[in-house]
Amino acid sequence: MSLMEQALDFFHTSMAHPLVMIGAIVLLLAYRHFSKRTYHLPEFPMGLFMLYFAIRFIWLLVKDASWVGAWDRWIPVAEMIVLSWAMIRLIFALFVDHILKLFGKQPLPKITRDFILLLVYAVVGFILLRTKGEVNLTGLLTTSAVLTAVIGLAAQSTLTNLFSGLTLQMERPYNIGDWIQLGDTIGQVVGITWKSTRLITREDEMIFIPNMTISQSIIKNFSKPSTRHNASLLIGIDYNIAPNKVREMMLEVVKQHPLVLHFPPPEVRVKEFGDSAVLYQIIFAHDHYAEEPRIKTEINHQLWYALKRHQIKIPFPIRDVHHAHIERRRQEKEAVHFREEAEKILSSIPLFTALSDDDRKQIAETIFLKEFGDHEIIVRQGEEGDSLYIIHNGACNVFLGSNGKEPKKIATMHEGHFFGEMSLLTGEPRSATVRAHRDTSVFEIKKEALKHLLEKNPTLSMKLAEALAARKMELSEERGKITADEATKGKLLSKIKNFFGLHA
Template sequence: MPFAWMVNAVWVAITAVVIVTLISRILKTKLPLGLIGSAILTIVLGQGLIIWSGNPDVPVLTTVQRNIWLAAAFFLALSTTLRAIKWLLLELLVYRRSVKIPPFLLDISEWFILLLVVLATVRLVFGVELTGLLVTSTVASAIIGLALQDTLGNLISGISLQIEAPFAVDDWVEIDGIEGIIVRQNWRTLTLLTREDHRVMLTNSTVAQSKIINYSRPTNRQIQTVYLTLSESYSPNLVKETLMASVQGLDDVKLHPRLRSHVVSMQDGCVTYGLSYWLDDYSDKIIARDKVLTRAWFNLHRVGIHIPDPTGNFKLHMIPQNAKQLAMHSRQEELFATMQSLEWLDVLNETQLKQLADHSAASTYTSGEQLVRQGDAGDSLFIIKEGAVSVYVQSEDGRSVFTNNLHAGDFFGEMSLLTGEARSASIRAEEETEVIIIDKEAFTNVLTQDPTILERFVTAIERRQKGNTQRLREDSARRRREMENGRDAFIRRIRRYLRVP
């Protein structure tokens, strides 16, 4: 190989690095460390070649030393040029224009070209004949072929997967029964990161032969369905309405417009129901399912629907004949004890409190569940037995403004109960909250018998409404100040730029 060709190859590599560096500055991106290191070595060896070729004072190298230096300089120069071309293709086409060029195909091409260069360098620089290396015995060829069978299979499978592109890095997939997000794909293996934070490596040949489910294509939005098996004694319409109410109010979960809640099967005295909903991000699958099933459990229990034992085992209990009456009496006594401890009900005598307890019910809501929605009609009063709720009022611009927190012993819903007005605020459970719901007719009878409680209610209502109004005023004033401050800052910025006093 001529010496001038070697020097020109070095200069081509240096020129390529300079061009790539300028492009990286224009695109405001960083060069890979491998390309920088290869460029530095190329420049060092190239400078040595120039000094050695143009300076007569440098000692003459032996033929072997000369050939090694030339081969190393040429190999580094070509490697640097290939790295620069690869970086340009990835940066300008793959990353910038989303052109589908498999990265490891570029790696394979680079290795193949470098292998050819090594063989050519050995032949032209060192004068070694390659015929003996290329012509091998039949036994040696069979051994090498068998040894590389799996490797070549994975390589070919990886190339076919890259060309078909059934998935990409960061996609949620299920392959060979393993679910996870793709974190890496190379010429031999595919690496998945499971929900348990385990890294699972699958060979490309295994992936190519397996069923692939991609949960990120064509979009991250997927339909999920949860199944519940209940007794056939419950009305399917009641069950479906209750299940659909479980999803309503969840920000990240929306009901499917057609499937919604549906009957899946009926057998052995049980009915299996499906609840289908849209999931915007598949990575939140478990979190969303937990929210849906938790809401479903609370909603089902509130309407008296209980989930049967999945084992099908019979459980024998000695139940007295008046078990239902005893349970109801125990519940009413518990509600009566709670009401008796409330200060704002201390004007009621024992008979009046028992009357309220006999006509009231208890319900439990989970965290984040909405008890009351502003604008809805209502005719019941809620007393918080355990837990806490937040009160939100819709402002003039349509935003939901937090106004208050209510805890055990507080009440809400009195305006709808007493005047028939729509709910004036939205109430949301901040934690698992149990409330007592008092019947309108029973409470009206108590109020007509003792007007004193009405006066206390009016006082509490005025205090509550005053607090809500004050919160809304404070929120509006704060937003006005923010807008005014932002406007003043913007004007000051313009004046500084235009140098206007």
């Protein structure tokens, strides 16, 4: 007698009382209940053990009844077969399923697992029928062969799907969790069964595709050989804008997205010259294929704001009819209103109160209005800069990083607040990162706007130094990080003169 048969006989003999059966069933149910509620207890297959205990319990109650008859021979054999299958399933779970889970590997596909278990069940079942039931296997196999042929003819499609599924598992063109494309269908593989493969689309729809269809189709796997995927966007730009300017602006936007990989670096290519626009292709890499539509949407969203800031138009093939004189009057009226609003804003900024009305008017004629989308970076800590920003609409968050740590939010600025004064007047690198908190428009004042005024009126630099010193002292009180020596007017005055190239 084999070791397996000895173990089965010992277990089978020990389960000789109905109360033992009831206790075993209660223990199994309790274990299943607690294993689903805690991660400390691994889940194991209990179904076949429950079936065995149920058959054994019923048989112990009725085996002495007069109507049992011929069942007295076959029920114990059935019990042994079910018990052996339960043991095999438990061993497979312990040494295959649990080990794969322990090492963080993908579980075996259901079709592969079921096929292996079915073969082992069949072999063990035939052995027990021969040894315990004294069945003539030659006759049984002959009958089985005829029955198999009849079933095969009646279920050709099902068998084709079965063997197609096994072929797919041997070739492994995809695994559970991979994103694949079959024809026009794109989805994530969530299950592989005897008959079909299940996909979940981005619309959260479940699709069942027969394995036979998959084995005859071209499979595109977006998760192999790696999860990195190249994506692209197409956008048409006005012919009057230089390609280098467009390329620089687009790369700046794409590189800011947190899910875009820096290697390989994003690219911008001139795709073709269309009837009304130059078509540019933006190519970038990411490793979140499931998030690709969202990534593209967010990049397009930020591109709109960047194009508007750089005064770049996206042309479209329509015919515009303008009344030139009416259009000129409208533009002149808007320009006057913009300058008046800019002058008003400048007069409210302490840094520019020392300027005369004429000086502020001159600066207002060179000021720019730029728009930023939510979370867009306006200035980045450590970057060179020579401009100041005044919030016109919206709000901005200020982030400060140090020693390579993740930048932390330290303040929120609203309409009328300004930042970048040190970069404007002394050319110092940006001291913090400023992001738009929501859709935000800012006035930008560049170095060139002040250079002519300072050259014409040298005493103005002293007034600006005084105002800048007061501003730095105000910040020192808030942050406690700027010393009085650094905020002296003399040092700031020297920096201003050096930056603007003024003679001492």
